[in-house]
Amino acid sequence: MSNAPAEEIPTEEIDLAIANKVIDKYLTLPGNLMPVLQGIQEEYGYVPKPTIDLVAERLNVYPSQIYGVLTFYAQFHLKPRGRYIIRVCVGTACHVQGAERIVETFFDRLHIGHAETTPDLRYTFEKVACLGACGMAPLAMVNDDTFGKMTVQKVDEIIGEYNQRPMKK
Amino acid sequence: MGENAGIKILICQGTGGISAGAKKVEEEFVKIIAEKGVQATVGKRCDVIKTGCRGLCANDVLVDIVDPELGRVTYDFVKPEEVAQLVEEHIVNRTPLEKRKAKPYYNTFVDQQMRVVMTGCGQIDPDSLEAYLEEDGFKAIEKCVKSMKPAEVIEEVKKSGLRGRGGGGFPTGMKWSFCAASPGDKKYLICNADEGDPGAFMDRSILEGDPFCIIEGMMVAAYAIGCYYGYVYVRAEYPLAIQRLQHAIDICYEKGYLGKNIQGWGIDFDMRIKMGAGAFVCGEETALMASIEGERGMPRPRPPFPAVKGLWGKPTNINNVETFANVRHIINKGWEWYASLGTDTTKGTKIFAVTGKVKHTGLVEVPAGMSVREVIYNVCGGIANNRKFKAVQAGGPSGGCIPAEVLDTPVDYDSLIKAGAMMGSGGLVVMDETTCMVDVARFFLTFTRMESCGKCVPCRIGLKAMLDILESITQGRGKPEDIETLLEMGATIKKASLCGLGQTAPNPILSTVKYFRHEYEAHINEKRCPSNCCKELLLWQVVEDKCVKCGACLKACPSDAIVWEKGQVAYLDKEKCTKCKSCYDACRFMAIE
Numbered sequence: 221m222s223n224a225p226a227e228e229i230p231t232e233e234i235d236l237a238i239a240n241k242v243i244d245k246y247l248t249l250p251g252n253l254m255p256v257l258q259g260i261q262e263e264y265g266y267v268p269k270p271t272i273d274l275v276a277e278r279l280n281v282y283p284s285q286i287y288g289v290l291t292f293y294a295q296f297h298l299k300p301r302g303r304y305i306i307r308v309c310v311g312t313a314c315h316v317q318g319a320e321r322i323v324e325t326f327f328d329r330l331h332i333g334h335a336e337t338t339p340d341l342r343y344t345f346e347k348v349a350c351l352g353a354c355g356m357a358p359l360a361m362v363n364d365d366t367f368g369k370m371t372v373q374k375v376d377e378i379i380g381e382y383n384q385r386p387m388k389k
Numbered sequence: 390m391g392e393n394a395g396i397k398i399l400i401c402q403g404t405g406g407i408s409a410g411a412k413k414v415e416e417e418f419v420k421i422i423a424e425k426g427v428q429a430t431v432g433k434r435c436d437v438i439k440t441g442c443r444g445l446c447a448n449d450v451l452v453d454i455v456d457p458e459l460g461r462v463t464y465d466f467v468k469p470e471e472v473a474q475l476v477e478e479h480i481v482n483r484t485p486l487e488k489r490k491a492k493p494y495y496n497t498f499v500d501q502q503m504r505v506v507m508t509g510c511g512q513i514d515p516d517s518l519e520a521y522l523e524e525d526g527f528k529a530i531e532k533c534v535k536s537m538k539p540a541e542v543i544e545e546v547k548k549s550g551l552r553g554r555g556g557g558g559f560p561t562g563m564k565w566s567f568c569a570a571s572p573g574d575k576k577y578l579i580c581n582a583d584e585g586d587p588g589a590f591m592d593r594s595i596l597e598g599d600p601f602c603i604i605e606g607m608m609v610a611a612y613a614i615g616c617y618y619g620y621v622y623v624r625a626e627y628p629l630a631i632q633r634l635q636h637a638i639d640i641c642y643e644k645g646y647l648g649k650n651i652q653g654w655g656i657d658f659d660m661r662i663k664m665g666a667g668a669f670v671c672g673e674e675t676a677l678m679a680s681i682e683g684e685r686g687m688p689r690p691r692p693p694f695p696a697v698k699g700l701w702g703k704p705t706n707i708n709n710v711e712t713f714a715n716v717r718h719i720i721n722k723g724w725e726w727y728a729s730l731g732t733d734t735t736k737g738t739k740i741f742a743v744t745g746k747v748k749h750t751g752l753v754e755v756p757a758g759m760s761v762r763e764v765i766y767n768v769c770g771g772i773a774n775n776r777k778f779k780a781v782q783a784g785g786p787s788g789g790c791i792p793a794e795v796l797d798t799p800v801d802y803d804s805l806i807k808a809g810a811m812m813g814s815g816g817l818v819v820m821d822e823t824t825c826m827v828d829v830a831r832f833f834l835t836f837t838r839m840e841s842c843g844k845c846v847p848c849r850i851g852l853k854a855m856l857d858i859l860e861s862i863t864q865g866r867g868k869p870e871d872i873e874t875l876l877e878m879g880a881t882i883k884k885a886s887l888c889g890l891g892q893t894a895p896n897p898i899l900s901t902v903k904y905f906r907h908e909y910e911a912h913i914n915e916k917r918c919p920s921n922c923c924k925e926l927l928l929w930q931v932v933e934d935k936c937v938k939c940g941a942c943l944k945a946c947p948s949d950a951i952v953w954e955k956g957q958v959a960y961l962d963k964e965k966c967t968k969c970k971s972c973y974d975a976c977r978f979m980a981i982e
Contacts, residue, residue: 250701253683254666258625292685292842294667295625311587312782312818313744315832321969325947349669349836350587351626353408354744355449355751366408372947372969 238263239271243278253279253289257296266297302337302344304382306330307361308370311350314357322358323347325375342387395436396480399453401511402439403597404590404629405751409449410469415439417472427480440511440598445498445751448491454479465491494770498749501768503730505738506714507754510598515633518640521601527646529720530608534654542613543569546716549724550736555581555672555709556787556813557889558735558802564706567696569614571704576616579700579707580607581677582623582630585669586785587836589816591740591752592710596623596630599714600637604647604660606713609720611658614706619660622677625667635662669840673888674707676842687842688888709814711740731757735801739812743769745819746776755800762796765819774977776821779920780904784813786833786840787893789900790826809900811893823979825922826905827912830898831859837894848891851882855898864925867913872902921973921982928982929966931959935980945975 242259246252256279260271267290276283290296306326310319327333330343337344353359356368360375362382367374398418402411418437422428445451448465452475455461462485464475471489478486513520521527533542547562568576580603584592596603607619623631638660641647649657663681670676671686678700680686699705715737719727730737735757741764744750748770755764761781765771772778780790789810791798798808805812820829838852855878858871879895886892902909911919918926931942936958943953950965951972961972961981973981 251663251681251683254680255664258664258666288685289683292668292687293665296666312785312816312832313588313750315587316745316818316820316824316829318970318974321971325969348626349585350590351404353405354588354590354742355405355445356408357744357750359408368408371945372971376947 234264234268234270236270236274239274240278243275247278253281253286254293257286257290261296265301266299269298299337300341302341303387304342304362304385305344305346306378307346307348307351309349309351309353309357309359309361310347311354311357313350313354314359317357319358319370321372322360322370322375325372326379329375329379343382396457397453397455398437399440399455399512400437401449401451403510403594404627406449406451407629411439411450413469414450414452414467414472417469418476421473421476422480425476425481427476438514439516440514445495445749448495448749448751451491454485456480456483459483459485463491463495464489465495494749498751498753498768498770501763502754503738503756504754505718505730506595506602506711506740507598507752509602510594513599515598515600516636518601518637518644518646521599525721526601527605527608527652529717530605530612531652531654532720533609533612534656539569539613539615542609542720545724546613546719549719549727550731551712551715551719551727552735552802553709554711554715554739554815556784556811558812561708561712564696564708565610565613567694568616568704568706571697573704574615575703576614577700577703577705578607578611578614578616578619579674579677579681579705580619580621580710580713581672581674581707582621582627582710583665583672583677584627584710584814585624585672585840586787586814586816588744588782588785588818589742589814591742591815593627593630594752595710595714596627596634600630600634601641602714602717603634603710604637604641606716607660608651608656608658609716610706610708610713612656616706617657617659619658620663620681620700621660622663622665622671622681624665624671631662631664638662668842669836670842670888670890673890676888677707678705685842687844688890690887711815732799732801734803739800739815741800741815741817743817743819745782745817746773746821746824747771747819748773757801758799760797760799761791761817764800764817765796769819772819772821774821776823776977779820779822779824780826782810782818782820782829782897783816784811784896785816786837787811787889787896788813788816789896790820790829790904792904794904809896809903811896823920823922823974825863825918825920826901826908827859827863827918828920828922830901831856831863833897834859834894837890841890841894845885845887845891847882847885848887848894851878852891852894854878855882855895859898862909862912863918863923865912865916865923867909869913871913872906872909876902921979924968924970927968927970927973929961929963929968930982931961932980932982933958935978937978937980939977941975941977942972942981945971947971 246255308323334347358370360367360370400415450467452464452467543565551561552558668686671680673688676686676688695705738754740754753768780792782790791810795808798804802812834856838856841848843849879899882895911917940953943951948967950962953959
């Protein structure tokens with residue numbers, strides 16, 4: 221699964237000291253490119269462009285190689301993400317229990333598609349492969365909270381609730 | 390747990406349990422026991438223990454109260470607010486709450502199974518080395534080191550008949566012997582926990598419920614093959630599994646079960662977790678190794694096989710989580726015991742993740758050779774909502790469908806392949822009369838098309854072309870020649886693709902065409918979906934003859950498009966309808982078409 225193309229990468233002030241610390245931690249580990257990128261994403265919430273150049277220089281790999289890895293794996297993000305990440309499981313069990321209508325209702329209510337973020341950076345929506353709680357299908361998650369046996373009505377309840385929540389962590 | 394006199398409260402805390410609120414239940418137990426001074430009242434120790442998944446995820450939160458006098462009592466669907474009553478009645482007054490006990494189905498569900506690999510899951514604390522040691526932990530590796538030569542260990546596994554549980558079914562002992570025979574003193578061992586098949590979660594449950602058994606299984610393999618370094622490749626979607634396994638590894642290092650000169654036995658073994666990043670194809674062994682090396686996870690042609698030239702060009706052995714989990718039981722109980730389970734070609738037990746439209750979804754471990762019918766009807770209670778069984782999908786996106794006619798197929802590697810499906814990782818998704826088989830084929834193809842790495846053309850372009858055809862069929866634009874085109878393309882993609890993903894991706898289509906050709910034909914010729922599933926082909930109206938005037942559709946509708954009054958046939962207002970299909974799933978009588 222590839223991510224959105226890399227053309228619209230926002231340029232903003234990024235504190236590279238954090239990224240340097242992550243790189244220090246894995247510097248001597250063989251095959252360290254992925255752990256470094258995962259560490260950076262964990263710190264910043266996505267992989268900002270300046271950190272890619274930094275990683276290229278310090279690990280002595282081409283930036284193209286890094287972009288290759290970033291766009292290959294579904295879990296890397298090149299753009300800032302929403303405060304609340306909504307994940308709807310579209311695994312087999314959820315699919316046969318009607319996950320599609322849950323996805324479409326979220327699309328309709330939030331006016332965003334798969335892997336997109338609302339302009340106010342409140343929500344990012346993702347369809348995900350099996351979350352492994354098939355007993356409660358269809359399943360949705362908002363950050364770490366799980367909502368089982370989803371219905372269209374519950375989608376509105378969830379959005380209503382999270383609209384009230386603060387934007388700051 | 391040295392003090393057997395104590396009362397143990399076991400709370401299921403796999404991912405399924407936690408999403409149902411197990412953490413709150415645990416906190417409540419701890420709080421109430423402290424508040425009420427239960428220890429003083431009862432005069433015994435009272436432990437609250439969190440355990441891994443015990444399989445029946447649909448009925449979480451499951452709580453067992455084990456008491457030396459009253460025995461083991463299981464409660465299901467436990468909510469935090471019920472905890473006080475449970476403690477009061479069961480633990481203080483010593484009378485189990487009859488009406489909150491799990492119903493007889495729970496015992497049927499458990500008794501029909503045969504737990505070998507999952508013995509620890511749901512019974513012991515996954516974070517406690519002591520608990521594992523009490524269950525004969527690390528006895529298998531000790532036995533190997535003290536009384537067996539590496540070649541004898543391999544011979545033992547060979548004779549047991551253990552085959553790879555990841556799906557391929559390659560004999561594990563053979564695989565080990567290839568890697569052991571490869572020249573070179575630097576070799577790697579990898580545990581494949583990149584369980585990507587939608588609908589399968591047994592590997593996750595083992596890692597969450599009994600992480601030490603994976604470590605021990607890998608130690609035995611490392612000793613047999615002669616390698617000192619192991620990786621566990623876990624998909625990043627399993628945070629709890631990663632956390633529990635990391636914790637187990639840390640304890641093992643601390644207590645000298647990993648590292649240099651383990652327990653003074655003269656063997657060295659190091660291991661670490663490598664976290665995936667969301668790519669299904671990384672479950673393929675050569676792609677997985679590329680991913681560990683920090684590259685794009687793309688497969689490469691074999692030979693050379695990993696046993697000769699694998700990770701960083703060194704001989705490498707890769708096995709699946711469930712395979713490693715079997716190892717210690719084979720060593721402890723001997724190959725004769727293991728080989729006595731199962732069928733001629735498939736030995737031992739297999740864990741299945743049974744999901745979909747079945748009454749009791751969850752993990753079931755049964756001896757190989759049980760029929761699919763027994764698994765679905767005897768163990769899992771049959772089809773939910775009294776609907777009619779249509780098919781069961783086995784083996785995920787690489788597998789196929791088993792229709793009612795061949796439901797007596799035994800679950801072993803060879804019989805399932807003969808029926809047009811495959812064992813795969815062991816996902817069984819049950820489908821009833823409301824599931825459209827063309828839509829299921831489209832679903833799996835959407836998945837494999839997205840997950841195709843794009844390296845070789847048949848998979849990258851071929852799957853896209855097949856998906857376009859399937860989409861046109863489900864939208865009512867199908868052409869009569871489409872079925873033949875699909876079959877021909879499927880055969881070509883299977884032959885011409887480089888790795889397992891492409892070679893098996895057409896299977897869901899080929900098997901649904903084989904058994905459910907009439908459904909494809911109804912979509913194409915009559916522009917009709919017999920299961921009332923494909924949106925573009927629905928009429929959005931109530932069938933008066935079938936409607937029993939129950940009003941279930943009214944409750945399900947989110948947009949007030951259903952008009953219904955007691956004793957009246959329902960009416961669907963097409964103006965207001967948002968076509969979400971909630972009413973279709975709510976209606977038990979298929980009265981909306």
